[in-house]
Amino acid sequence: MIKQKAILFDATLCVGCGECYNACKEQNKLPATNDDFLKDHLGANTYTVIEEYGDYYTRKLCMHCVEPTCVSVCPVGAFTKTELGPVLYNPDICLGCRYCMQSCPHKIPRYEWTKNNPRVRKCVMCYDKISKGESTACADACPAEATIFGDRDELIKIAKQRIAESPDSYYPEIYGLNEAGGTSVLILSPVPFDQLGFAANLPKEPLGNYTMRALDKIPSVVGVGGVFLTGMYWLTKRKNEIAKEENDTIKSDGKKI
Numbered sequence: 001m002i003k004q005k006a007i008l009f010d011a012t013l014c015v016g017c018g019e020c021y022n023a024c025k026e027q028n029k030l031p032a033t034n035d036d037f038l039k040d041h042l043g044a045n046t047y048t049v050i051e052e053y054g055d056y057y058t059r060k061l062c063m064h065c066v067e068p069t070c071v072s073v074c075p076v077g078a079f080t081k082t083e084l085g086p087v088l089y090n091p092d093i094c095l096g097c098r099y100c101m102q103s104c105p106h107k108i109p110r111y112e113w114t115k116n117n118p119r120v121r122k123c124v125m126c127y128d129k130i131s132k133g134e135s136t137a138c139a140d141a142c143p144a145e146a147t148i149f150g151d152r153d154e155l156i157k158i159a160k161q162r163i164a165e166s167p168d169s170y171y172p173e174i175y176g177l178n179e180a181g182g183t184s185v186l187i188l189s190p191v192p193f194d195q196l197g198f199a200a201n202l203p204k205e206p207l208g209n210y211t212m213r214a215l216d217k218i219p220s221v222v223g224v225g226g227v228f229l230t231g232m233y234w235l236t237k238r239k240n241e242i243a244k245e246e247n248d249t250i251k252s253d254g255k256k257i
């Protein structure tokens with residue numbers, strides 16, 4: 001049986017050096033997007049960022065959910081959860097509807113707004129590397145063991161051990177153990193997770209269960225044939241409008257997307 005891989009990020013150990021950010025850019029051949037990595041944002045050319053919250057740093061990247069909503073809402077199966085753990089995306093069959101972006105509980109996927117054939121972009125957990133038995137580039141680069149890579153069950157044991165050995169240093173939970181069905185990126189923190197910008201109060205149940213229930217209730221939109229395509233066209237058009245408004249707002253703030 002293939003063991004699910006995962007990343008453990010420990011905010012009590014992160015020194016905010018940016019090595020993971022640089023390694024990710026290099027590994028994925030992504031162009032520079034900000035002279036100051038601490039001011040960068042997730043974007044089509046930035047799969048991970050380091051954010052500063054008072055005395056602490058945290059990372060943001062795709063959480064590689066155990067039962068991902070992006071997979072369950074994609075009408076053409078452009079997103080897949082691999083046996084190894086990473087959630088991958090196939091641009092060749094993507095419709096551009098961006099339900100994945102709308103549905104992600106962690107607000108991760110970004111879009112290539114400026115390209116003629118835009119793709120959805122996000123961390124792929126260095127799938128090419130880890131499928132050869134290697135570690136992720138960000139974990140390789142981390143000098144502080146704040147980002148480590150391994151089997152998900154082993155990382156859960158390590159996380160529990162760190163909390164048990166230094167209870168005063170940690171908020172006594174592992175983010176990603178159960179949130180929305182669990183994730184393949186696990187987080188340790190010195191403070192409650194919402195204080196580091198993580199989505200709080202997510203249900204333990206995978207969110208896909210809710211979307212499937214919702215879809216069951218709107219057969220006139222998500223049905224078959226012409227009705228399906230008409231619904232898709234309308235929803236895609238509406239999502240484009242919403243996204244454009246959001247995009248303009250973000251740009252006018254002088255922030256990157």
Ligand code: SF4
Pocket residue numbers: 062063064065068069070071087103104105106107108109122
């Ligand atoms: S964090 Fe979002 S994009 Fe990543 S696997 Fe989960 S639902 Fe999909």
Ligand code: SF4
Pocket residue numbers: 023024025027028047048061122123124125126136137138139
């Ligand atoms: S796992 Fe790979 S793609 Fe994801 S943030 Fe780390 S270096 Fe980037």
Ligand code: SF4
Pocket residue numbers: 013014015016017018019020021050057059141142143144145146147
């Ligand atoms: S390389 Fe490690 S210590 Fe440096 S910012 Fe990334 S996670 Fe933190």
